[in-house]
Amino acid sequence: MKKITLIIIGITLLVSGCNNSPEPVFDTRLQIVRGKVIGLINDGKAASISIAVAKDGKIIWEEAFGYSDMGNKIRATPHTKYGSGSIAKTITATGLMTLVEKGLVDLDKPILNYVPHLKMRSFVGFEKEITVRHILNHQSGMPSYCEVFFEDDPEGPRDFMETVRRYGIFTFPPGFSYIYSNLGYELMGYLISEVSGTDYSRFMDKNVFLPLKMTETKVKKRGRTIDHSAICYTPDFKRIPDYWASYPGASDICFSAHDLIRFGMFHLKDHLEDQAAILSDETIDKMQESYPSSNTRYGIGWFFDINEAGYRSVHHGGEDAGCDNFMRLIPAEDMALVILCNNEIGDHLSEIQEDICTALIPGFAKSRNQDQPSRQPSEAQRIPERLLGQWAGKIVAYDREIEVKLDIDNAEGAKIILSAQQESKIDLAIVTDNFLLGNFAGMIPTPDGQRHPGKIRLALVRQDDQLSGQATVQQWIEERQANFELSSWIELRRK
Known part of the structure; x- marks a missing residue:
């Protein structure tokens, strides 16, 4: 019996990373979730997982499992720093809103008022109508953009002015549609620097991280060493080299689960004693609201939704090469959760956060089958008459x-x-009288566009006898778990 007890203790130390560490903060209502997380580590699904949960103004679970550095057998803790991925957007938006409160930025003024020297191009006009809010809401008409530069990449990180020259384009009118754009939030990071007269990293340190006592949060920079940070891995645990974006704001922040849950508690208006009120409660509410009312997807740095049981949440994921993160707030329940991983774990990430919410909020989970009509097989998609025929034009890279x-x-x-x-067949995903979305095997032969094999996604809007919109190169580098999306303008006329 003694031998069995020692084995159990050893396994617990391995998966929780608690060797010579304080006893983790833990709420027993989450015991089943904890067991599932331990199972993911033991089954080789994750290198490490760091979790923090807060309810009613208190942290009720804070624990890490597995290894932040598998090669050196360094165990993860709640204070291990992980790459942010796109959760950085929520943090950048928070920094920007401090400038809004000071009257230095107006959300509904044109972005060109603040960065007039940037060489952005609109192919549809409306340059002076594209506001800061449009950029923050992903409603500016700017197309998809995703690009990183690895430490062994001879080009990068590319100068931000050059990135804007290449990909700072608008292919739809402002307010036309939600289009998620990383470049938009890099622009927000740059706007912060221009308006404040301070480097983005120093501004965030002084105006967000230090006042909120986020002492384990740093902006990534080429040449900067961030101690106690998790190594990024592929799903089969091969190390991914360090990487950076062209400019911080959309990503490129490192934080711990401990810091990020406290950031979430700030946005729940928990008013922790050691945190400064860098934003008013009214501003926090504005970041999370649907404005205008037609905007039902993304606020100022936050996604929002209402689940089947009627619970509204604001949230953001952070998926990047070798990081897979999620932060969710349920304001009505004064609850926040944070899950950080140093490799991609797929659907397990959403399952963990759903299980946490279900364990703490009675009635949160509603059966996915309940009140859902049975799906009938769909007929083959028929192309509307208005799109039929031959079209000719150009892609403007x-x-x-x-x-x-x-x-x-x-x-x-x-x-x-x-x-x-060669001629390629387009795999059509959405077709209406006035819109076409699909992808095909091809290449836009710019130096960037042919760097890696991939495909091209078309998003075209019809106006009379013209089709126009965006042609986006999509590249996936399996060995580095990196996604690239590089967009150009496309215009076609009926022949």
Whole structure:
């Protein structure tokens, strides 16, 4: 019996990273969730998972499992720093709103009022109508953009002015549609620097991290060593080199679960004694509201939704090469949760956070089958008459134009030819009278566009006899778990 007890103790130390560490803060209502997390570590699904949960103004669970550095057998703790991924957007938005409260930035003024020297291009006009709020809400008409620069990349990080010259474009009118854009939040980071006259990193230290006592949160910079940080891994635990964006704001922050849960508690208006009120409660509410009322998806740095049981939450994920994170707040229940991982764990991430909410909020979970109509097999998608025919035009990339021919009919579907490339069939995802979304095998032959194999996604809007919108190169680097999305303007006319 003594031997069995020692084995159990050893396993507990391995998965929780608690060797010679204080006893973790833990609420027994979460025992089943904890067991599932331990199972993920033991089954080789995750290198490490760091979790923090707060309820009614108190941290009720704070614990880490597995290894932050597998090669050196360094165990993760709640104070281990993880790459932020896109959760940095919520933090950047918080910093920006401190400037709004001081009257230095107006959300509904044109962004060009604050950064007039940036060489951004609108192919649809409305340059002076694109506001700071449009950028924050992902409603500016700026297309998809995702790009990172690894430490062994000879080019990068690229100068931000050059990135804006290449990809700072607007392909739809402001307010036309929600289009998630990392470059938009890099612009917000740059705006903070321009308006404050202070480097983004120093501004965030002084105006967000230190006042909120987030002492384990830092902005990533090339050449800066961040102690006690988790190594990023592929799903099969191969180390991923360090990387950076062209400019911080959309990502490039490192934080611990302990710091991030306290950040969440600030946005729950828990008024912790050691945190300064860097924003008023009214401003915090504005960040989380649906404004205008037609905006039902993304506020100022926060996604929002209402689950099937009627609980409204604000949240943000943070998926990047070798990091998989989630932060959710349920304001009506004064509850926040944070989950940080140093490799991609897929659906397990959403399952963990759903299990935490279900354990703490009676009635939170509603059966996915309840009140859901049974799905009937859909008929083959028929292309509307208005889109049928032959179209010709061009893709306008940052350094060249590419001739495009598009042929659409209901017998053969949609086929496209780019310049001298072979004809490709378009896999159509959405087709209406005035909109077409699909992807095809192809390449935009800029230096960036042909760096890695991939495909091209089209998002086209019809106006009379013209189709226009964005053509986005999509590249996936498996060995580095990195996604690239580089967009250009496309315009076609009916022949």
